[in-house]
Amino acid sequence: MRVERKGKMLARILYNLLQAAVVVGFAPLVEGVAARLKEIVQSKRGPSIFQPYRDLRKLLHKDEIVSEYSSWIFRAAPYVAFAAPIFVALLIPVLTRYPLFFAFMGDMLGGGFVLALGGFFTTLAAVDTANPYGPMGASRTRMVGFLAEPVFIVVFLTVSFVAGSTIPYIVQTRWVSPPSNFFEPSHVLLMIAFFMLILAEDGRLPVDSPAGTFELAMIDRSKSLEFSGRGAALMKWAGAMKFFVLVTIFLNVLVTPWGLAQGMGAGEVLLAIPLVLFKMLLFVLVLVVIESSLAKLRLFRITEFLGAAFVISVVAMITRLSAI
Amino acid sequence: MGGAIFALDALAGALFLLAALGVVATRQVLASLQLFIVQSLLLAASALLLGGADRSPHLLAVAAITVLTKALLIPWLLRRMVPSEVYRMREVERVLNIPSALLASAVLIVVAYAVADPLAAAAPAPFIRINLPLGIAAMFLGGLTIAVRREAVPQLLGLLGIENGVFFAAVAITPNLPLIAELAAAADVPVIALVVGMLTRAIHARLGTTAVGELSVLREE
Numbered sequence: 001m002r003v004e005r006k007g008k009m010l011a012r013i014l015y016n017l018l019q020a021a022v023v024v025g026f027a028p029l030v031e032g033v034a035a036r037l038k039e040i041v042q043s044k045r046g047p048s049i050f051q052p053y054r055d056l057r058k059l060l061h062k063d064e065i066v067s068e069y070s071s072w073i074f075r076a077a078p079y080v081a082f083a084a085p086i087f088v089a090l091l092i093p094v095l096t097r098y099p100l101f102f103a104f105m106g107d108m109l110g111g112g113f114v115l116a117l118g119g120f121f122t123t124l125a126a127v128d129t130a131n132p133y134g135p136m137g138a139s140r141t142r143m144v145g146f147l148a149e150p151v152f153i154v155v156f157l158t159v160s161f162v163a164g165s166t167i168p169y170i171v172q173t174r175w176v177s178p179p180s181n182f183f184e185p186s187h188v189l190l191m192i193a194f195f196m197l198i199l200a201e202d203g204r205l206p207v208d209s210p211a212g213t214f215e216l217a218m219i220d221r222s223k224s225l226e227f228s229g230r231g232a233a234l235m236k237w238a239g240a241m242k243f244f245v246l247v248t249i250f251l252n253v254l255v256t257p258w259g260l261a262q263g264m265g266a267g268e269v270l271l272a273i274p275l276v277l278f279k280m281l282l283f284v285l286v287l288v289v290i291e292s293s294l295a296k297l298r299l300f301r302i303t304e305f306l307g308a309a310f311v312i313s314v315v316a317m318i319t320r321l322s323a324i
Numbered sequence: 325m326g327g328a329i330f331a332l333d334a335l336a337g338a339l340f341l342l343a344a345l346g347v348v349a350t351r352q353v354l355a356s357l358q359l360f361i362v363q364s365l366l367l368a369a370s371a372l373l374l375g376g377a378d379r380s381p382h383l384l385a386v387a388a389i390t391v392l393t394k395a396l397l398i399p400w401l402l403r404r405m406v407p408s409e410v411y412r413m414r415e416v417e418r419v420l421n422i423p424s425a426l427l428a429s430a431v432l433i434v435v436a437y438a439v440a441d442p443l444a445a446a447a448p449a450p451f452i453r454i455n456l457p458l459g460i461a462a463m464f465l466g467g468l469t470i471a472v473r474r475e476a477v478p479q480l481l482g483l484l485g486i487e488n489g490v491f492f493a494a495v496a497i498t499p500n501l502p503l504i505a506e507l508a509a510a511a512d513v514p515v516i517a518l519v520v521g522m523l524t525r526a527i528h529a530r531l532g533t534t535a536v537g538e539l540s541v542l543r544e545e
Contacts, residue, residue, distance in 0.1 A: 183331045185338030192342075307423035308349060311430045312342065318437050319338060 008264065009101070015269055016090055016100040022273055023089040023248075027240035028052035030247075030280055037288045052240065056233050064229030070128045077125035078227065078234035084118030085241035092168050092245065093252045095272040097260040099169040107166035108156050111249075115242065119145070122235070126223035133215045137222030140299065144207065144219060147306040148200050154313040155194050158186060158320055159254070168249065172257040189316035191255055196309040198250060200302070202243050204287065206294040207302055217296075244280075251279050333373045333451060337458040340366040340492060341433070344465040344485055348429050349422050353477050354411040357399060360481045363462075364394035367488050371495045374451055380499040382506075389510045390491070398484065398517045405521030406477055407528050417535070418472055425472050429465055436461035451496040459493025462486075476524040476534040480517065487513060 032049040039046025048054075066075060088111045090102040106114070123141060126134035156166070163171040200207045203220025215222055224235040252260065259275035261268040297305055343363035347356045368390040375383030403411075420428065440457035447456070466489060469482030487509075494501065528534050 183335045185334045188335060189338055189342070304349070304422040304426070307426040308345070311345060311426045314430045315338070315341060315345075315433055318434060319334075 011264055011266075012101040015096060016102050018269065019094040019096075019100065020086050020089045022094055022276075023241055023244055024086060024237075026273075026277060027085075027244040028056060028237065030244055030277075030284065031240045033281065034284045034288060037284060038291060041288050041292045052236070056237060059228075059233035059236070060230055062229040064231055066231075067129050067226065069130055070125075073121065074125045074128045074226075075231075077121040077128075078231040078238070080121040081118040081238040082234045082241075084114050085238060085245045087114050088245050089241075089248075092249055093172055093257070093260060094248055095261055095269055095276065097169075097173070097257065097262055099167070103167060103169050108160070108168055108171075108249075108253075109166060111168075112152060112156070115245070118238065118242070122223050126226070129226040131226050133218065133222040133225055136216075137218050137220065137225075140219045141223065144200055144302060144306070147303060148197055148309075151193055151197050151306060151309045151313050154310070154317055155190055155197070158190060158313070158317045161317075162186070162320060168253045172253045184320075186316040186320035187254075189312050189319070191250075193309045193313035193316060194250055194254055196305065196312075198246050199287075199290075200306055200309070202239075202246060205291040206297045207305060209296045219299075247280055247283055248276070251283060252276070329373050329377045330450060330454075333370055333377075334454050336366045336370045336373065337454050337492070340370065340488075341458050341461055341465075344462045344489070345426070345429055347478070347481055347485055348425055348465055348469050348472065351414045351422075352411075353413060353475055356478050356481055357402065357411070360484060361395050361399055363485065363488055364390055367492050367495075368395070370455065370492060374455075374495050374499065377451070378499045382500050382503060383495055385503060386491070386495055386501070386506055389506055393510045393514055394484065394488070397514050401514060401517050402477060402480075402521055405518070406524050406534070410475070410477060410524070410528065410534050413475075417474055419474065420472050425468065428472075429468055432464040432468060433461045436464050447497070449496060449499075455496030456493045459489045459491070459496075462489030462492055465489075474535045476520065476527065480520045483516065484513065 029049065029052070032047070032052045035051070036046040036049045090100075091106050091111050119141070123138040126138040128134075159171050160166040163174040165171065199205070208219040208221075209217070215225065224232065224239075227235050256279060259272065259279060261272040340363055343359045343366060346359040347363070350356050350359060368387040371383045371387040371390065375381070375387065418425070437457045440460050444453045444456050447453070463486045466482045466485030466487075469485060470479050473479055473482065491509075524534050
């Protein structure tokens with residue numbers, strides 16, 4: 001009896017680490033697939049879906065150049081930014097429906113704080129170098145950030161209120177049992193608001209152009225211009241992982257908690273990996289269509305975009321509160 | 325079965341309100357017209373669902389009339405009457421900028437729920453709990469559209485939005501609305517659209533603009 005429980009405990013720890021490994025391992029792949037799909041939609045051929053891995057390998061083998069005017073923050077930022085999504089991956093349901101070993105270490109707000117820590121260090125590092133574009137991008141990111149913050153809070157508040165808990169594992173089961181809950185108006189509105197939030201947080205069109213090369217127009221990408229070698233690789237990887245984690249929260253907690261492992265069997269958990277990746281492929285497809293059909297918003301129109309997201313999330317909250 | 329219809333009606337209601345928000349916030353005149361069509365179709369969907377749940381032929385008639393007049397006739401009239409260059413424009417000047425207008429609409433929606441709550445609590449039918457607050461909120465948002473926008477066509481869409489809101493609440497409150505009332509409303513509304521359309525056409529021909537918000541000062545020439 002004791003031995004069996006110990007075995008279960010060990011499995012939970014292992015699965016949890018596997019979860020983080022999936023995030024680390026497959027995040028560049030998702031980015032590569034997104035880039036390839038985007039080229040295909042625009043009737044071009046596009047690079048191989050494994051191109052991000054090659055980029056990472058190339059960057060890791062290169063020398064790193066650090067400005068002598070920068071402080072320790074610039075050196076530490078890539079590691080903090082790289083570690084933050086991994087910690088969040090321990091807290092959220094990536095592969096399994098039941099809570100794993102670290103699930104109760106932090107709730108959704110905790111995860112949000114850990115992600116924000118990575119963003120905070122990236123911003124500081126951008127200001128740290130004397131590069132003129134870094135601080136500009138950093139201040140713009142903060143602008144988008146503080147406009148996105150109230151939406152985040154309202155979405156999480158509503159979700160937690162509905163489920164009676166802030167632990168993502170408990171939240172996700174609420175939307176599928178019974179299935180008609182899925183079409184609850186507050187749920188649909190929350191999905192729309194959170195989707196707009198992902199677009200803004202990850203620097204996607206229409207808020208920011210991820211493929212842009214014009215520094216003056218950059219919001220998110222100009223913060224990592226100064227990094228080279230290993231630092232650049234870690235920053236790139238961290239960006240991909242942050243996107244992976246946000247999409248995982250969106251898909252597994254808010255939208256479709258289907259396809260996750262129900263039992264403790266290793267086969268079931270491993271089977272969940274392709275299922276989750278398939279869901280992500282569908283999400284990326286929608287994202288690519290949006291990115292290819294919309295133009296970038298002017299900087300001061302971003303307030304309108306996120307204002308709309310905020311109002312939608314508030315409406316979701318009100319419809320929920322009054323329904324009871 | 326009842327639960328599914330309830331959920332679908334709630335979904336239609338949420339999207340109905342979202343379309344009303346869109347009419348407040350979009351810049352392009354054409355986009356607001358399209359959002360109005362979507363809103364009308366969602367109103368028809370709600371009437372259809374309620375008609376199916378209550379087995380009321382009147383509500384099915386409401387749905388049919390809504391689709392005919394608001395989703396087909398009025399847009400066709402407006403497209404015909406108003407010069408097409410109005411639809412290609414963006415409305416640059418507004419009374420309130422878009423984020424403030426959106427925040428104002430959030431406040432109005434909260435007020436609508438606060439107003440409707442005691443009324444809905446007293447009502448026996450379950451659908452009133454969904455349709456009444458959303459209908460009142462859509463009415464408020466229509467009023468806000470009229471107050472905030474300066475172009476003639478979006479202002480008219482605000483007026484029609486109020487009408488949509490009234491109907492959205494009404495289909496849940498009175499499942500057996502006399503058909504004559506619906507027919508009267510169905511005849512009235514296109515006439516309003518027709519009159520405003522003609523007026524807009526005349527204003528545009530004379531002044532070269534349809535920003536009726538600027539017509540607040542009388543001047544003799």
